[in-house]
Amino acid sequence: MKKQRKKNVREVAMDLLEAIEKNQSYSNLLLNHAINQNRLEQKDIGLLTELVYGTLQRKMTLDYYLQPYIKKPNKVESWVKQLLRITVYQMVHLNKIPDHAALNEAVEIAKNKGHKGIASFVNGILRNIQRNGMRQVDEIKDPIQRISIATSHPEWLVARWVEQFGLETTEEMCKLNLQAPTQTARVNRTKATTEEVMTLLEEEGYAVKRSEWISEAIHALRGNLAKSTAFKSGLITIQDESSMLACCALNPQKDEKILDACAAPGGKTTHLAEAMSGSGEVIAIDLHEHKVKLISQTADRLGLKNIVTLALDSRQVQDHFPQESFDRILLDAPCSGLGVMRRKPDMKYTKKADDLVRLQAIQLDLLNAVTPLLKKGGMLVYSTCTVDESENHQVISRFLSDHKEFVGDSTLKERLPQALQTFVNDYEIQVLPQYIGSDGFYIACLRKKV
Structure with a gap:
């Protein structure tokens, strides 16, 4: 019987993305479950979150980059597609990870999960991309299709929003949707003032700033406020x-x-x-x-x-x-x-x-x-x-x-x-x-x- 090996963070991310796509499951629930199940270290939790959400956010763009290098996409197994997306995401968006490291890791995962033929296939595609680069989204002439691919929003939705808000506003909104949101909390002013809560959070090691728009709102610049003493004591509620x-x-x-x-x-x-x-x-x-x-x-x-x-x-x-x-x-x-x-x-x-x-x-x-x-x-x-x-x-x-x-x-x-x-x-x-x-x-x- 094959011994159960500990999966590394990229393989966990690949499995998660496959589960989300196949079962239309909620990414946040699966991510929390995977973190607990795989007993990941703190540094790996950050990378896992980045890989899962980043790849999900930009899925259509990543597929656009991959498409010229995959001759028969229908014959490629689902997990292999996820592995290729994750790796291309790292190559484009994660500067701290060298391309060769991301590429070698992908080939190793393909070998372990599949066989030598799949590993060779993955290696060939990624080496080609590394050699020839990504094709440019700017090549797409139709503006709705270009926004759709560049920001990974379905074309029907982009077309609908363009009709309602115009091209420029729609593109701005779609681009912003790619950015990770800041965590925001509301101060319970029946118990404390905004200033008092901010001081408590800062003393506990959180970095926070006051909202420019709503007097009882604060932004988390560092740390998860839901784990703070202020949250447990009923001084704040997580709310946009x-x-x-x-x-x-x-x-x-x-x-x-x-x-x-x-x-x-x-x-x-x-x-x-x-x-x-x-x-x-x-x-x-x-x-x-x-x-x-x-x-x-x-x-x-x-x-x-x-x-x-x-x-x-x-x-x-x-x-x-x-x-x-x-x-x-x-x-x-x-x-x-x-x-x-x-x-x-x-x-x-x-x-x-x-x-x-x-x-x-x-x-x-x-x-x-x-x-x-x-x-x-x-x-x-x-x-x-x-x-x-x-x-x-x-x-x-x-x-x-x-x-x-x-x-x-x-x-x-x-x-x-x-x-x-x-x-x-x-x-x-x-x-x-x-x-x-x-x-x-x-x-x-x-x-x-x-």
């Missing part, structure tokens, strides 16, 4: 700045009763509860029991007593609450997530245009279900972490045409950071990732007529 805007827009007041209709994992719920200084009541609903438990656990960690959780399909809220019983409602609707592709690069290759149409129907159903629960004069914020008009502007336009009792609230602008005010269009804003380096996010602010 664009997601924090939902609370700014809703503008909760003390002692109000607020509904968070699609609340898991609870970042916005707890932000609302903190903004009310622990007063009033935030009722947080989500469809899945295990996700509702996450919200409760987060509320406990933060020491927030004004949150009530409930596992419930938000389309059935009218069976559980009287009409006009909430002062404000937040509906952070299920969406395609096209605004968070920097964090989930595998998403780029699995989404289809049909998904957006299907989601639009769900989003409208949810709006129609929750709005009777809002008091007259009350405020509704609809938000998504996507950048596509079909799930955002089109949904709200349709809703307003069907619900004459609602109007757009043009005071939204006053409640958002100054850097974003220029992008507000009356009662709605589409935040693109390049605006403040955050996730892509949409907010519409509506008011129920008195």
Whole structure:
């Protein structure tokens, strides 16, 4: 029986990429599992993360580089393609790793996992690339196809965005999606000030800086804040700045009763509860029991007593609450997530245009279900972490045409950071990732007529 050998970091990365592609699994979950299973050293964890996310982010570009050297791509095994992608990624993007080292490592993995013939095939392709170089993306004449290949975004998506935002804005957004996001945290100001938390984190060895746009937000320049004492003590919550805007827009007041209709994992719920200084009541609903438990656990960690959780399909809220019983409602609707592709690069290759149409129907159903629960004069914020008009502007336009009792609230602008005010269009804003380096996010602010 062949003795089980310890896999090196590149082989672990290759296996991970194959599993992600074959099973359409979430890269973050598989990565964490692989780190624990393979007992990797700290220095290797960084390289593994870089190889997996970097190769995923640039998959289409890497295939474009490889394509002239592979005569019969359909006959190449999946794991061999992943090995070639990882190696080319290292050759192009990782300056600290010499080409010959990456190449020799790939040949060794091919020999161990396959046979001499595969090792020879891998060696031949990589030597050719080393000798002749990569072909240039600039050779592609069609601008949509060029952006697609250069930034590894599917052509249908690039074409769709060009129609909505124009060529220049789309290219800028696609390029930004290739950059690793900065970790951002929200300070729990019921317990401490932003300055106090930053001092504690710095004393613990973290490098942080204050957000330019949101007073309770901080950026991690070094270290994972989720492992900090400040996090364990309930002083911070990991949350992107664009997601924090939902609370700014809703503008909760003390002692109000607020509904968070699609609340898991609870970042916005707890932000609302903190903004009310622990007063009033935030009722947080989500469809899945295990996700509702996450919200409760987060509320406990933060020491927030004004949150009530409930596992419930938000389309059935009218069976559980009287009409006009909430002062404000937040509906952070299920969406395609096209605004968070920097964090989930595998998403780029699995989404289809049909998904957006299907989601639009769900989003409208949810709006129609929750709005009777809002008091007259009350405020509704609809938000998504996507950048596509079909799930955002089109949904709200349709809703307003069907619900004459609602109007757009043009005071939204006053409640958002100054850097974003220029992008507000009356009662709605589409935040693109390049605006403040955050996730892509949409907010519409509506008011129920008195």
